[in-house]
Amino acid sequence: MKINNYVKVSSVKEAYSILEGSSKATIIAGGAWLRLTPAEIDEAVDLSGLGLDSIDVNDGFVEIGSMATLRQVEKSDIVKSLCNGIVCDAAEKIMGVTVRNIATIGGTISGKYGFSDLITPLMVLDTELEFHERGRVSLVEFMDETAKIRDILLKIRIPMKEGRGWFETIKITAIDFPILNAAVTRIDGKTKIAVGSRPYKAVLAEMAMAYVDTCGKHDADCAERAAMTAIAEIKFGSNSRGSANYRKQLCEALVKRGLREVMS
Numbered sequence: 001m002k003i004n005n006y007v008k009v010s011s012v013k014e015a016y017s018i019l020e021g022s023s024k025a026t027i028i029a030g031g032a033w034l035r036l037t038p039a040e041i042d043e044a045v046d047l048s049g050l051g052l053d054s055i056d057v058n059d060g061f062v063e064i065g066s067m068a069t070l071r072q073v074e075k076s077d078i079v080k081s082l083c084n085g086i087v088c089d090a091a092e093k094i095m096g097v098t099v100r101n102i103a104t105i106g107g108t109i110s111g112k113y114g115f116s117d118l119i120t121p122l123m124v125l126d127t128e129l130e131f132h133e134r135g136r137v138s139l140v141e142f143m144d145e146t147a148k149i150r151d152i153l154l155k156i157r158i159p160m161k162e163g164r165g166w167f168e169t170i171k172i173t174a175i176d177f178p179i180l181n182a183a184v185t186r187i188d189g190k191t192k193i194a195v196g197s198r199p200y201k202a203v204l205a206e207m208a209m210a211y212v213d214t215c216g217k218h219d220a221d222c223a224e225r226a227a228m229t230a231i232a233e234i235k236f237g238s239n240s241r242g243s244a245n246y247r248k249q250l251c252e253a254l255v256k257r258g259l260r261e262v263m264s
């Protein structure tokens with residue numbers, strides 16, 4: 001990565017006006033991922049001086065500043081209180097502490113990385129994103145969009161609801177990228193299932209979710225059929241970490257396991 005001009009901004013407004021003024025300006029959060037890319041950045045906009053790294057409860061939501069590091073998220077008691085701490089579980093399984101001390105939740109979401117372990121559990125928690133210009137949008141809607149963002153992600157908002165949650169990621173070694181990950185929640189009598197690192201970006205298994213909510217009994221048979229529905233509706237691909245067929249088999253096992261955990 002080569003940076004031609006570096007600006008540590010003192011307000012979000014200043015950061016946005018630089019972004020608006022040049023198509024070659026790029027936001028830098030932790031910079032952990034950007035520094036691995038060959039990109040030449042004309043103007044690097046550093047958000048680290050804006051105090052966007054707090055984790056608070058506000059108006060029934062856990063609000064995580066976009067510059068909070070994965071380590072802050074992993075260690076937060078507030079985040080841990082959400083659905084068996086699935087977001088903390090996911091954060092602590094990303095690389096080692098040195099990377100987690102640098103990489104941010106905002107960089108993770110803005111990048112929409114297919115390999116993300118964090119986006120998958122956030123998708124089953126009805127997460128909202130707050131951008132400087134656009135305002136609020138659901139994470140699921142944001143993940144569906146293909147256009148590149150030219151905005152500044154300020155906060156990640158998760159409703160504080162009682163519920164059960166489960167997350168798992170399958171990796172060849174603890175510090176590798178995932179082969180597949182999955183998250184399941186049961187909140188207010190509704191089930192959500194997300195599958196990520198397919199190797200494509202995370203998606204909700206909408207048909208499987210609808211099936212679970214129509215099951216008369218939440219038993220092993222319901223979990224089995226929902227898992228079969230999930231593998232039929234989700235697209236899987238192959239890469240150096242695993243074939244599409246292997247991912248399909250992992251998905252079936254993970255969805256079944258997750259459902260049994262949250263429905264028991």
Ligand SMILES: Cc1cc2nc3c(=O)[nH]c(=O)nc-3n(C[C@H](O)[C@H](O)[C@H](O)COP(=O)(O)OP(=O)(O)OC[C@H]3O[C@@H](n4cnc5c(N)ncnc54)[C@H](O)[C@@H]3O)c2cc1C
Nearest residue numbers: 027029030031032033034103104106107108110116117153
């Ligand atoms: C070696 C390595 C291994 C990794 N392994 C895993 C893994 O196994 N699982 C996993 O889930 N993740 C993994 N990650 C990714 C990591 O979790 C982060 O997703 C990644 O580092 C991006 O966060 P960052 O703070 O470094 O973002 P940056 O590199 O600073 O930015 C990433 C992108 O997001 C944009 N951006 C950042 N913040 C904002 C904002 N507030 N508003 C708008 N745009 C913004 C930037 O312009 C850039 O395009 C790994 C990262 C590294 C470096």
